[in-house]
Amino acid sequence: MVRKSKLSLKLPIAAVMLSILLVLAACSSGAPSGGGGAASPAQTPEPNKPAGKLPTINVAYMPDMNGATPIVIGEEKGYFKEAGINVNAVKFLSGPPEFQAMASGDIDIAYIGPGATFLAAQGKGHIIDIVSLGKSDMVFATKKSGIKEWKDLKGKTVGVPKGTSGEMVLNLGLEKGGLKPSDVNIVNMDVAGAVSAYVAGKVDAVAIWSPYTQEIEKQVGKENMVKLGDNSDFFPDYIFPASWVVNPKFFQEKPELVQQFLKAIAQTTDYKLKNKDEAIKMTAAYTQVPEESLKLQLDSLEWLDNKRVADAFKDGTAKKWYENLEKLFVQNGSLKEVVPADQFIVTDPFLKATGQ
Template identity: 70%
Template sequence: MVSTIKSLPKLSVTAALFSVVLLLSACGSSGGSSAAQTSSPQGSSPVTTPVQAKTEAKVLTINFGYIPDMGGAAPVAIGEEKGFFKEEGIKLNAIKFLSGPPEFQAMASGDVDIAYIGPGAAFLSAQGQGNIIGLISLGKSDMVFATKKSGVQDWKGLKGKTVGVPKGTSGEMVLNLGLEKAGLKPSDVNIVNMDVAGAVTAYVAGKVDAVAIWSPYTVEIEKQIGKENMIKLGDNSSFFPDYSFPASWVVSPKFLKEKPELVEKFMKAMNKTTDYKISHIDEAVKLTAAYTQVPEDSLKQELDSREWIDSKKQAEVFKDGSAKKWFDNLQKLFVDNGKLTSVVPSENFLTTGPAIKAVQP
């Protein structure tokens, strides 16, 4: 080797030595980039090795619709902070909503793939607009409050009164159940459809006699006018055990059909976030508050209004048919309030496979 180099012109010797240094440097490098790329002729694109291609293919984007509360936003905050989505090769593009129906509209237009919804929006799944793939909690955070000056003390007192409510939500469901309990029909009340912010503002300003809303917005109302000025008529728990109110993960039917494996990865990541949230609730509140800018005390008060469903429990209620019964009963409410014309088999829109597979070793 040495004699060969000595016989070369000076420039060739330098070039040869430089090549040797490069070769040794490449062999001794511990960085992944040197190993993942091979040399290529001048002017052509670098050659990608199978290792590099596999790494790049792992990261897939999911457009995710969330609501800024402990059910919808905590998994996003925790999953990003702890790297649970990254572990499953997912990049979560989180988009904020204030209620479920607009999320379904975004899924229909292809802007959202998977979303968090409360029980009130589940009728849209029954209509075939989304497949429920996971469960977050059973809620009692939906409440109906009358104003003190309205003079309303119970459900019967709502007759002829004005109630602000975001229609198509679980708040409306609790309102309708309360009216039914009092022997009233929705037509006996002046129900005004409002968005969440509008309902809160109208209640605080005394523009409505009552409001059907949920935590943490109920907490914000209390802060502004004081608990003594709020007359609570009832919440979800007023109608247990006949009715349960599950919050869910719902996926676009098109996305589920085209990317079933990615949906399974999503459920694995969400199982991790849910179980971590339940076992580290104080940390979960702090992370969620920082992510949503909702005050920690508001989020903490929300905790009392939910029964969390961990990954093991989720698989159990999917397997034993409990979840099916919950949604069967919800559909009866949807028929009563005109959201559905008839009850359909809940298994038509309950896709339980991804959640069940996600807990398997």
């Protein structure tokens, strides 16, 4: 069974307008992002302990179609139980806090967006599966700011959760506009703070991802938003994979549980690809995020089937995706150098779990 940890997010801005998105019933579907960077994690998840006769895995997820969908399908369709595990699902809004929780031993496996990949490259987690390729990260300026294109960001204030894929798209856009990050007043904010600051007009622009982009649009109206760009503007040079990562200590001590988890996740992948409408409904009920927002998010990402992940692992394509991302991390100072991706990608558990 999926056990939703009784955690409370410590968010600095408790705006009522974000309650639909941020007060979620055990979220972590995938912010992507999110894939994300500065959002506060839940305080302390339930300990990793057997529930009945099955071992429990503490899994970090985000409230989106990447992170939450596998969790709810795995529970509702019985895939976790079939694989011989229970999942204690813990909600996060971004990736870096998940890695902090893994370092403390509170989280065993986590969904992360592209922006937190640099932490895996630093040896703080092993990538064990690829969920999707995305373009849901966007940079929006306010209409009143007068910003119309990337170069107009010079001297302006931009809110962004640091260490996220939103920051990556922002940096690529600045480069495209002939600017450096130092040319812009970049303010590190958590997810809720970035959305609230944009809506309140306290920043000139924001770098954020779906479904929070839809929340902004609801609050201010599309006519008052100026979209500067998203991930797709930088394809094919840069691909933005969202991933499952495992705590290295947990992997070393309990590799069999990692393989069991991936077996169940592979089943959720098959199911969601064949039943997208149902997946949206299930995820909406689980996270309390509106179906409309989740559908828009699904339109902005490409779920990968198990064969494509296996092929990418085996033919080196995945290695290229992650190493290209590392180049961005080197540019923004998150990494000193590009680390060979085979140092932080572990493919055997997935390939064995899926019989590839």
